Amino acid sequence: MNAFLPYGRQDVGSEELRRVREVLESDWLTQGPQVPAFEAALAAACGAKHAVAVANGTLALYIAFRAAGLGPGDRFIVPPITFVATANAGVLCGAEPVFVDIDPATLTLDPAKVEAALLADPTIRAIVPVHLGGRVADLPALARLAAQHGAVVIEDACHAVGTRWRDDDGAWHAVGDGSHGVMTCFSFHPVKSITTGEGGAVTTNDPALAGKLALLRTHGITRDPARLERADGPWYYEMQDLGFNARLTDLQAALGLAQLEKLPRVQQRRLELVRRYDHAFEPIPQLRTQARPVPDASCWHLMIVRSAHRRALYDALAAAGIGSQVHYYPVHLQPWYRHNFGTGPGLCPAAEAYYDEALSLPLFPTMTDGDQQRVIGEVWRFFAERPDTAVAATTGAGRASHG
Ligand SMILES: Cc1ncc(COP(=O)(O)O)c(C=O)c1O
Incomplete structure (x- = not known):
């Protein structure tokens, strides 16, 4: 009898074990040097200026929606063929989902139906394509529509880390390069292409959005002297937004660095x-x-x-x-x-x-x-x-x- 063959499985080897062990033996299990190193490597792999690593893909989506300013009274377009987290993250911000159908061939958002939805509803502020199964959605069409209707594209690329694609002008893009979406969200759950156990990230080319994302990841707290209202001393920090503890640990980031190389x-x-x-x-x-x-x-x-x-x-x-x-x-x-x-x-x-x-x-x-x-x-x-x-x-x- 053959062994059971699962539909998906992580690929974790000796290099990952070595890197995680190194962190376990170091002074920093979290908030040490591995997270920024992982963020830099992910940004480089995607061709993005910034990457903000978080605890999972759901929180990546949530802080991306928050950073985009989505809230009560706003609507966002989302395909129904996705994991519930895509829609949930927007709803948790107070926004309302507009489910728009998929193209039956690509299984991603159908741009013609997106256009119809945008024409019918001026309260739509974001289009959230899902790169289902790793296949990039029709980003050029969606970005064009977003620009015409004053909306932004936030990509759910939880399935698509590592996907590259060619646009109609022949230019190649890595998913997450920010060429068509203002922010791109990833998940590093074990069935995904690379894993950190649980984990996620948002990439963006916009420094202001990157700053907001980083703030929302740590309770809305900043220690940046340039941003503080007061200068009481080295212990002093301020909460300037309402955020979560959405941090990735150094253990996970070390695992992610080894995975990214693969x-x-x-x-x-x-x-x-x-x-x-x-x-x-x-x-x-x-x-x-x-x-x-x-x-x-x-x-x-x-x-x-x-x-x-x-x-x-x-x-x-x-x-x-x-x-x-x-x-x-x-x-x-x-x-x-x-x-x-x-x-x-x-x-x-x-x-x-x-x-x-x-x-x-x-x-x-x-x-x-x-x-x-x-x-x-x-x-x-x-x-x-x-x-x-x-x-x-x-x-x-x-x-x-x-x-
Ligand atoms: C399309 C999609 N969006 C969002 C998520 C949420 O990611 P996570 O499980 O890391 O929170 C997943 C994960 O399964 C997903 O497949």
Whole structure:
């Protein structure tokens, strides 16, 4: 019997252990030198001027919304196919979510629907695209719309650390470079491309926003002499905003520094695995995959497939010891949102149709080619054995073994 294959798994090795041990043996477990070093390395990896590290991706989103000034009376556009934290972070600031449907091919915000929402509602102050599964949303279109309507783009890139993409003018961008969004939010949860255990960050090119983010991360407290109202002595600090303890520890930052060094390899491996899956599934008409950008330099976080037989496929994979997951039940259908914002079925038909068919297959850099063949083989077997999927049965075996 094969070992259970999860849908995602962290890649933590001896270098990470060494770096964390070093911190454990040092004077600083938190608020020492590792956090600024991690922030500098992350900013450099993204091509951003500033990075502010925080305790998780949810708090990254929350302080980004707060730094953008989102509050009561404001609305923000968010896709329903995301983790609940994207919408929750704005609601916790007092703002109201406007759920706008996804493009059924890319699974990210549909710019035409975003435009319609902006035209209908002048209280919308932010557009929050989610780079689902590592695929960058249509940032040029969304940034254009935001500028036309006096809104800002705040990217939820919790799935997309390490993704690079090419715009229509041929210029390459790293997600988080601030070229289209004023702030970009990341998560370093263990299933993500790099991990700090729990962790997150916001990148920005705006020094004023970076200052606000740093303030909100530490209770709104500053010790910066240039900002203080008084100069009582070296012990003195001021609370100038209402914030949290949203700090990342030095232990986590040391782990993150080692992980960041691996990111280019992680991106390559994830892309390689996705390409092989796409190739293997191409002849199965009952199975659709997420649209890939051309050229593709995404750091794929999820291998999403769509099938009308999703539940049966999930069960067949589970019976074969293969984990899979659904990302996500649409947020506007969650009971809390239905009860508090009057959302419900029919609001975002593309997202709702997607949810009925979605399944994320195992994808992580340390899965072996053999692990992947196991998944591909089980998927092929599943479709070959169904009477309504005869095409798969004729060509399945050869395709499944293709590298
Ligand atoms: C799209 C998205 N946004 C936000 C978050 C929240 O990140 P965290 O779990 O680090 O708080 C996640 C994490 O699962 C996510 O997938």
